[in-house]
Each structure stands twice: as structure tokens, then as C-alpha cells.
Amino acid sequence: MSQSQPGLPLDRPTSGPRQSLPARVADASYWMSRYVERSEHLARILLVSADMLTGAGDLDETLADQLCRDVLAIAQQSHRYEAWHAECSTPAEFISTISRHLVLDLDNPNSLVNCITKARENARSIRESISAEMWEHLNTLYWTLQSDDAAARFADAPQERYRQVMTGSLLFQGVTDQTLDHGQVWLFIQLSKYLERVDMTCRILAAKFNTLDPVEDAMEASLRVLQWMAVLRACCSIEAFRRLHPQEMDAAGVAAFVIFEPSFPRSVLFCVRHALQSVDRIRTMLSADAGRDAQRLLGRLLGELQYPQGLTGQPDELRVFLERTRLAAATAAMAVQDQWFMRALDSAAVIRPVDSGDLQRIRPHAH
Amino acid sequence: MLFENYQIDGPFDEMFERPGVPRPHYAPIFDRLLQQGEKSIQQRRHMADLCFRNQGITFTVYKDAQGVEKIFPFDLLPRIIPAAEWQTIERGLIQRITALNLFCRDIYHEQHILRECVIDPELVYGARMFQREMLSVRVPRDIYVHVCGTDLIRDQHGRYLVLEDNCRTPSGVSYVLENRAVMKRVFPILFGASRVRPIEDYPHHLLRALQYIAPAGRENPCVVVLTPGIFNAAYFEHSFLARQMGVELVEGRDLLVEKNCVYMRTTSGLRRVDVIYRRIDDDFLDPLCFRSTSLLGVPGLLNAYRLGNVALANAVGNGIADDKAIYPWVPEMIRFYLQQEPILPNVPTYVCARQDDCQYVLEHLDSLVVKSTNEAGGYGMLMGHQADQAQRADFARKIRTDPRNFIAQPVVELSQHPSLIGENFEGRRIDLRPYILNDSTIRVMPGGLTRVALQCGSLVVNSSQGGGSKDTWVLENGAAP
Structure with missing residues (x-):
């Protein structure tokens, strides 16, 4: 008699993404991704600023000074201007002093080295929940910045280090996409990446549009184009912008592109939409009430970005709009933290709006 | 040249019979090493160092408040154990862990061994790790020692002796697995010379052993690894094992006890936990029972355990079995419980x-x-x-x-093995810690952690004291001698 073959029951249902995740793991994956994203933006703004200053040797001194002020404003270190400026005699020297502090300074919680260190520390605390490839990539990046001769190598070729961090961050997200199951950990990584990108992009635009009023003079105008290009580069958008807008480059076009372009992953609108999608999917996965505030806040922000009102072209208007966007994103980020990470699972966490003072407090999150 | 100045006039040498003449089971890789030459070996060592650094295979040394992450020094030349020799070790270890397990069960229940005056009761009751709370507690499937790491050394004549038993939370197995992985990556050519028994299934068997003790009636039991946290010396290992088994790694603050059941705080609320592979000492496990100041543990955990609502591996109270003052009686335990003569002797104590x-x-x-x-x-x-x-x-x-x-x-002269020191191979003392898993059967991982005292002449192999480690090969039966 022939026996029936046992066979491989491949048609059984798959398990689907894992349902429950320790809240601490969700928290650490969120901050890991946020710090990686933060380091990428910081590296890029430093690279672009250093390029402008070294390229244009005859750059107007007030303009050069303004550039340095912008970098400090974006990195939230404006209060250090006087102290650092006193150390230097030329603008080029000044920007390299600023860079050194923003890259290597261990006292600055958001210095490049600290961002990567904290990203790696968070990763180290959840190695069992991320892929080995993600860990190894981040750990290798950390060691290239941490080795004994790191300071000397930075002084030798700062641009190389910036590129290393930028590429490192992009590769990290790529490795994450392709080696981690797209479950909760992955979704929290996406969420924090997009929230951080909204924050950084708004800050870069706010700093730049502060100074770039329209000009009449032709000489000035050509300089302006260089500056618009720098803004686009700082937002990693220049190639995409050129491709989609081959004709003109002006203030309104650049701002509109970086804020509203729906198809480009660096635009504020795109980031908010994807942050919202992550929240939606996490909520569906958990089938719980938590996360409703984050969903509502991001949903309303997305509405404002899709149907903006009262932007007639005044720089002040734009600044207010950007600040409002940042605040809304920061409030949503706090809601995410309170409801998913704080582990106050039995007591409904109260969400309150964030004001500018709070932002100062939240940003240097020593996690 | 590599082995030119190698001295073998001291203790038992693992690799060489006489100067320049390797023991038969080392002959194939001796030849391959000589073919490779110095430069290639140095390159491979550099590759291995990078692997360890980039993969973050580290342990933590307590120096200041923060602790310093260090790479466990890896020694490129593997230690080789022939099949026949291993069979004896394996039988001896199975015998020993069986007796130790029976001893724990006996001490916390009928105490035959004390009544019959084989062991002085004062020695047991006076043991710091004796846990009164465990008296008459029935542990799942009567298993106390689920994971055991037994330290073996070899004396002047090459005889294997048991130096100590680790029945609480033996660590190091992650380095065994990583050493093998790195070895395969940087020196694949050496493997071709011998048939080495695989060890990569250890996490699989560990998970099976943990699932085996889940409370009855719990389908798809939730297994977690409990770690003291990122600053613990063995944190890498805790995280490694959780990842390899595909289970959650939790800290005390991730768990809570309600109505004598243990739950994990998750993004979707509380989730029941069935089995905890705890890498925390008894003392820190439950502040309600043991050290009240401990922040690492989970209040109420011990009660949940005693009621059988959660299983712990290893069991609480195992410290009596690896107490160094009770160690001299292990041969007596083997005679008492198993009516057998010990296969692996103790060191006189x-x-x-x-x-x-x-x-x-x-x-x-x-x-x-x-x-x-x-x-x-x-x-x-x-x-x-x-x-x-x-x-x-x-x-x-x-x-x-x-x-x-x-x-x-x-002082027992540990055996020596060639280590790559600078440009040359020099003799360094080694020991061996095989890992044993105990569920429905007892399984000894073929090999284990060979630790090396990297300082010349030193007999202390502990990683915290500047020791390193090497890959350990147990040869297949019937493989070249």
C-alpha cells in the first residue's frame, strides 16, 4: 500500500507582522531613526555652507556672516555666535570653527557625533528587534566618526565626513527597508524619520527666507540664484527641482517646491502625508484607541498643506506658516510619545498644544 | 617564522607532541598555516578584528559609572578536540548535570542527601545562595539547571578536570557562535582540512528548552529574555540570544505582575509572559522577596513563579549547586544519586x-x-x-x-595552546567551557568557549582579567584522527 506523502503545507496562513512590541523598543527605534535623520540634515547644511564659503572667495563679508548666522540658527546654536566669532578673524575661519563645534562638540547634544552616538546607543539597546545589517551599518558609521584620529581626519577633509554621514543615513534607511519586516518597528522608524525631516526642512527654509528678500539689482539677482540653489541643496532637492521646473528659479518657486511638491520625498507635504500613513497603519495594527491624537494632528496639518491659505508672498507670512507647521508636527510627535511609549497604558495621556518655548525644551532630547 | 621559537617544555601542549611535530588531529591545519605564511595570517587577523568591531561583538568592563565596551580578543588559531576525546567529555558532562539537577531537587524537597549525612547540612544551609523561598516549590518538569556551563581544564598529563560548574546564568555562548561565524568568514581555508561538528543550532535548541517548561495549557507560549540592561557585562549576549531565538529582550521595567501573572508592557497594552530566560541573579529578581533596593527585577515575580504561572530558566536557588564549597562533593552526589563513578574528576579542593x-x-x-x-x-x-x-x-x-x-x-597547570602574539605563535594557557542544555534530553554543544590567558605565563583566563577566546572544533566521528 502506498502511503500519502506528508508534503509541505505552504498554503497555511502567514503570521503577519508581530502584534505586540515592548513600548521601550518602540521608543528606542523611534529615537534611533530620528537621530540618524537629524545627523543627515546637519551634515548637509554644513557641507552646503562650507561649499559656498570656500567657492566664493570674494563673497561679500556681510553675506558670509549671514550664512554663518543661518547655520547657527538652523542648529539652534545662535547664542554661541559671539563666543565663537571672537575666536576667528575671517569668515572661512569662522565657518570652520562653527563646523568643528557642530560636528565634534560633545557638550552640544545635537552635534553630529552626538547624534550618531545616540542613534547607535538606541540601536544597541534594541539589537534583537532590528536586523543585523542595520546594526552593523550604523555601528560601522559610528566607528568611522569615533576612532582616535577622528578629529584630525575631520580637520583634514571635513567634506568627506559630511558625505559619509549623509550617505550613511541614506544607506541606513535603504538597509532598513530591505532587511526589516515592515511591522511596527519599521513603521516607527518611518514615522520619526518623516517628523524629523519636517522639522529640519522647516527650520532651513525659515532661516533662509528670513534674509532673502527680492532684489532689483542684476548683480544681486545672479547671486540670489546661487543662494536659491544652496537652499535647494540643503534640502536635498536641487536635482528634482530642476527636473520639474526647468524654466525659472525664484523665491516663490523654490519655497513652493520644498513645501508643497506632492511627489518629492523631501517636501514637507510628502513627509507629513507619510508620517500620517505610518500612524494610520500602526493604529490599524494595534486596533486600540492610542494614537488618535497624533492621527488628528497630522491629518489637520496635511489639510493645511494641501489647501494652504493666505500665502501671498510676504516673507513674514511664510515664516509664520513654517513655524505653525513645525509646532503642529512637534505636538504630533509628543502625542506619539505620550500614547505609545510612556507606557501609561491605563491612564489616558493628556495632549496639550506645544508652544515655542516647549520646542526648545523638546529638541535636545537626551535619549 | 610562525612556529620557530615555539616552546613546549612547560605544561601539556594541545597542539604539539614534540617540537615541530603536531599531534595527529592538528596536522592538517598545521600544514595549511605554514602554506599561508605570515603576511596572510596577519591580514586575516586584521579582518577578524574589524568584524568584531563593526558587528559590535563586545563585553562591558566595569571601570567607571558608565562601563567601557570592549572587544573580546579573538585568537585566530582554533582549538581542536578529537571525536573520541569529546565522547568522554560529553558523557562526563551529562552525568554531572544529571546529578546536579537531582541535587537541587533533593535539597529543596526531601533532602535525602543531607539525611544520609553525605553532605554536611550546615554547608548547604550556610550557603549564601540557598533560597529558603524555594523549599517544597515544584518547578516545571523538575528541571532546575536548564543551561549549564562547566569549566574544564587539563592538567600536566592532558587529563580533563572539572574546575567549576556554572548552574546559574553561565555566559559566553554568544562568543562561541560569533567566533565560529568570524572564523568561517576570515579563514575558510582552514575548515577544508578537517570535518568540524556544527554548533549553529544552539539557539534553536535553547528556544525548545525554554518552550518545554511553559505553563501547561499555554499555546504558543510567550518566551522572553530578561536582561539587567545595556550596561551589564553580558548585554551583548542577552541581545544576541534574543535575536537568534526571535523573542523579545526585556528589562525589569518592561514587565509587571498582576494577579500573580507576569505581563509585558507593549504598544498594544499588556501581554502575558509564559517563560523567562532570566540573565539576572536571584538576588535582583524580585525586590519583594530578595534585595528590596533592586530596580532590575519585577516586584511579585517570585510569587507568580511559585504558583506556576510563569517559568524561569534557570530555576531560582541553583546557587547551592555551583557553590565552590559544595563543589568538592559533586563526585559524591554522582555516586549517591546515580550509583556511578564520576567520569570527569574534580580538582582536589x-x-x-x-x-x-x-x-x-x-x-x-x-x-x-x-x-x-x-x-x-x-x-x-x-x-x-x-x-x-x-x-x-x-x-x-x-x-x-x-x-x-x-x-x-x-595550582593546576592549565594546558597550553599556540596563540598568535605579534608576529609569532606562542604558548598560552587555555580552559574550556562547554554549554549543556537540559530539557527532555540533555544536549552538549559540541565544543564550547575556549578561553585564553593572553598574558604570558598567566593562569587567569577570565575576560575581565585580560583573557581572550578562540574557536573550538570538535571533529566528526571518523574524521581524520
Whole structure:
């Protein structure tokens, strides 16, 4: 008699993404991704600023000074201007002093080295929940910045280090996409990446549009184009912008592109939409009430970005709009933290709006 | 050249019979090493170092408040154990863990071994790791020692001796697995010469062993690894094992006990936990029962455990089985419980709790190794022949104040094995820690952690004292000698 073959029951249902995740793991994956994203933006703004200053040797001194002020404003270190400026005699020297502090300074919680260190520390605390490839990539990046001769190598070729961090961050997200199951950990990584990108992009635009009023003079105008290009580069958008807008480059076009372009992953609108999608999917996965505030806040922000009102072209208007966007994103980020990470699972966490003072407090999150 | 100045006039040498003549089971890789030449070996060492750094295969040394992450030094040349030799070790270890497990069960229940005066009850009750809370508690499937790491050394004649048993939370198995992975990556050519038994299925069997003790009726039991946290010396290992088994790694603050069940705080609320592979000592497990100041544990955990609502591996109270003052009686335990003669002998040991022994120890401090009974990692130890007068006087005072806390052993010359030191191979002392899993069957991982005392002449192999490790190969039956 022939026996029936046992066979491989491949048609059984798959398990689907894992349902429950320790809240601490969700928290650490969120901050890991946020710090990686933060380091990428910081590296890029430093690279672009250093390029402008070294390229244009005859750059107007007030303009050069303004550039340095912008970098400090974006990195939230404006209060250090006087102290650092006193150390230097030329603008080029000044920007390299600023860079050194923003890259290597261990006292600055958001210095490049600290961002990567904290990203790696968070990763180290959840190695069992991320892929080995993600860990190894981040750990290798950390060691290239941490080795004994790191300071000397930075002084030798700062641009190389910036590129290393930028590429490192992009590769990290790529490795994450392709080696981690797209479950909760992955979704929290996406969420924090997009929230951080909204924050950084708004800050870069706010700093730049502060100074770039329209000009009449032709000489000035050509300089302006260089500056618009720098803004686009700082937002990693220049190639995409050129491709989609081959004709003109002006203030309104650049701002509109970086804020509203729906198809480009660096635009504020795109980031908010994807942050919202992550929240939606996490909520569906958990089938719980938590996360409703984050969903509502991001949903309303997305509405404002899709149907903006009262932007007639005044720089002040734009600044207010950007600040409002940042605040809304920061409030949503706090809601995410309170409801998913704080582990106050039995007591409904109260969400309150964030004001500018709070932002100062939240940003240097020593996690 | 690689082996030109290699000295083998000291202790038992693992690799060489006579100068330049390797033992048969080392002959194939000896030839391949000579073919490779110095430059290639140095390159591979560099590759191995990078692998360890980039993959973050580290342990933490407690120096300041933060602790320093260090790479466990890896020694490129593998240690090789022939199949026949391994069979004896394996049988001896299975015998030993069986007896130790029966001992734990006996001590916390009927106490036959004490009633029949095989072991002095005072020695057991006086043990710091004896847990009164565990008396008459039925542990799942009567298993106390689920994971055991037994330290073996070889004497002058190459005889394997048991130096100590680790029945609580033996660590190091992650380095065994990583050493093998790195070895395959940087030196694949050496593997071609011998048939090496695989070890990569360890996490699979560990998970099976943990699932085996889940409370009855719990389908798809939730298994977690409990770690003291990122600053613990063995944090890498905790995280490694959780990842390899595909289970959650949790800290005490991630867990809570409600109505005598253990839950994990998750993004979707509380989730019941069935089995905890805990890498926290008994003392820190539950502040309600043990050390009340501990923030690492989970309040109420022990009650949940005693009621059988959660399983712990290893069991609570195992410290009596690997207490160094009880160790000398393990051969007696084997005779008592199994009616067998021990296959692996102990190292002769003087127990200071016995007056005669204590007197002898105090008179011969300069030739003995004195160990504190409850310390590990090479701490609290006196190497009599290397210590100075002041250190010996200090230990004599400590022994007189608290004799129960000390044992002494003659200096055993650990066997030596070639290690790559700088450009050449030099002899360094080694030991061996095989890992044993105990569920429905007892399974000994073929190989284990070979630790190396990298300092010349040193007999202390602990990683916290500057030790390194090497890959350990157990050859297949019927493989070249």
C-alpha cells in the first residue's frame, strides 16, 4: 500500500507582522531613526555652507556672516555666535570653527557625533528587534566618526565626513527597508524619520527666507540664484527641482517646491502625508484607541498643506506658516510619545498644544 | 617564522607532541598555516578584528559609572578536540548535570542527601545562595539547571578536570557562535582540512528548552529574555540570544505582575509572559522577596513563579549547586544519586569551613589558589605562588574571619595552546567551557568557549582579567584522527 506523502503545507496562513512590541523598543527605534535623520540634515547644511564659503572667495563679508548666522540658527546654536566669532578673524575661519563645534562638540547634544552616538546607543539597546545589517551599518558609521584620529581626519577633509554621514543615513534607511519586516518597528522608524525631516526642512527654509528678500539689482539677482540653489541643496532637492521646473528659479518657486511638491520625498507635504500613513497603519495594527491624537494632528496639518491659505508672498507670512507647521508636527510627535511609549497604558495621556518655548525644551532630547 | 621559537617544555601542549611535530588531529591545519605564511595570517587577523568591531561583538568592563565596551580578543588559531576525546567529555558532562539537577531537587524537597549525612547540612544551609523561598516549590518538569556551563581544564598529563560548574546564568555562548561565524568568514581555508561538528543550532535548541517548561495549557507560549540592561557585562549576549531565538529582550521595567501573572508592557497594552530566560541573579529578581533596593527585577515575580504561572530558566536557588564549597562533593552526589563513578574528576579542593582543611590552607598559602566561594569572573581570588607577603596576609585574615566563604586548590597547570602574539605563535594557557542544555534530553554543544590567558605565563583566563577566546572544533566521528 502506498502511503500519502506528508508534503509541505505552504498554503497555511502567514503570521503577519508581530502584534505586540515592548513600548521601550518602540521608543528606542523611534529615537534611533530620528537621530540618524537629524545627523543627515546637519551634515548637509554644513557641507552646503562650507561649499559656498570656500567657492566664493570674494563673497561679500556681510553675506558670509549671514550664512554663518543661518547655520547657527538652523542648529539652534545662535547664542554661541559671539563666543565663537571672537575666536576667528575671517569668515572661512569662522565657518570652520562653527563646523568643528557642530560636528565634534560633545557638550552640544545635537552635534553630529552626538547624534550618531545616540542613534547607535538606541540601536544597541534594541539589537534583537532590528536586523543585523542595520546594526552593523550604523555601528560601522559610528566607528568611522569615533576612532582616535577622528578629529584630525575631520580637520583634514571635513567634506568627506559630511558625505559619509549623509550617505550613511541614506544607506541606513535603504538597509532598513530591505532587511526589516515592515511591522511596527519599521513603521516607527518611518514615522520619526518623516517628523524629523519636517522639522529640519522647516527650520532651513525659515532661516533662509528670513534674509532673502527680492532684489532689483542684476548683480544681486545672479547671486540670489546661487543662494536659491544652496537652499535647494540643503534640502536635498536641487536635482528634482530642476527636473520639474526647468524654466525659472525664484523665491516663490523654490519655497513652493520644498513645501508643497506632492511627489518629492523631501517636501514637507510628502513627509507629513507619510508620517500620517505610518500612524494610520500602526493604529490599524494595534486596533486600540492610542494614537488618535497624533492621527488628528497630522491629518489637520496635511489639510493645511494641501489647501494652504493666505500665502501671498510676504516673507513674514511664510515664516509664520513654517513655524505653525513645525509646532503642529512637534505636538504630533509628543502625542506619539505620550500614547505609545510612556507606557501609561491605563491612564489616558493628556495632549496639550506645544508652544515655542516647549520646542526648545523638546529638541535636545537626551535619549 | 610562525612556529620557530615555539616552546613546549612547560605544561601539556594541545597542539604539539614534540617540537615541530603536531599531534595527529592538528596536522592538517598545521600544514595549511605554514602554506599561508605570515603576511596572510596577519591580514586575516586584521579582518577578524574589524568584524568584531563593526558587528559590535563586545563585553562591558566595569571601570567607571558608565562601563567601557570592549572587544573580546579573538585568537585566530582554533582549538581542536578529537571525536573520541569529546565522547568522554560529553558523557562526563551529562552525568554531572544529571546529578546536579537531582541535587537541587533533593535539597529543596526531601533532602535525602543531607539525611544520609553525605553532605554536611550546615554547608548547604550556610550557603549564601540557598533560597529558603524555594523549599517544597515544584518547578516545571523538575528541571532546575536548564543551561549549564562547566569549566574544564587539563592538567600536566592532558587529563580533563572539572574546575567549576556554572548552574546559574553561565555566559559566553554568544562568543562561541560569533567566533565560529568570524572564523568561517576570515579563514575558510582552514575548515577544508578537517570535518568540524556544527554548533549553529544552539539557539534553536535553547528556544525548545525554554518552550518545554511553559505553563501547561499555554499555546504558543510567550518566551522572553530578561536582561539587567545595556550596561551589564553580558548585554551583548542577552541581545544576541534574543535575536537568534526571535523573542523579545526585556528589562525589569518592561514587565509587571498582576494577579500573580507576569505581563509585558507593549504598544498594544499588556501581554502575558509564559517563560523567562532570566540573565539576572536571584538576588535582583524580585525586590519583594530578595534585595528590596533592586530596580532590575519585577516586584511579585517570585510569587507568580511559585504558583506556576510563569517559568524561569534557570530555576531560582541553583546557587547551592555551583557553590565552590559544595563543589568538592559533586563526585559524591554522582555516586549517591546515580550509583556511578564520576567520569570527569574534580580538582582536589580544601574547604576552609572544615577546620583541618582551613589549618592546612593557612599554612600553605604560598602554594595554593584561594577562591571566594561566591565570586565569579576571576574576582576575589589569590594566586598564592604569585602573590606577595602583604596580599597573602590579607587573605589569611579574610579566611580566619569567614572560613565558609573560602576554598583552596593546588595550582593546576592549565594546558597550553599556540596563540598568535605579534608576529609569532606562542604558548598560552587555555580552559574550556562547554554549554549543556537540559530539557527532555540533555544536549552538549559540541565544543564550547575556549578561553585564553593572553598574558604570558598567566593562569587567569577570565575576560575581565585580560583573557581572550578562540574557536573550538570538535571533529566528526571518523574524521581524520
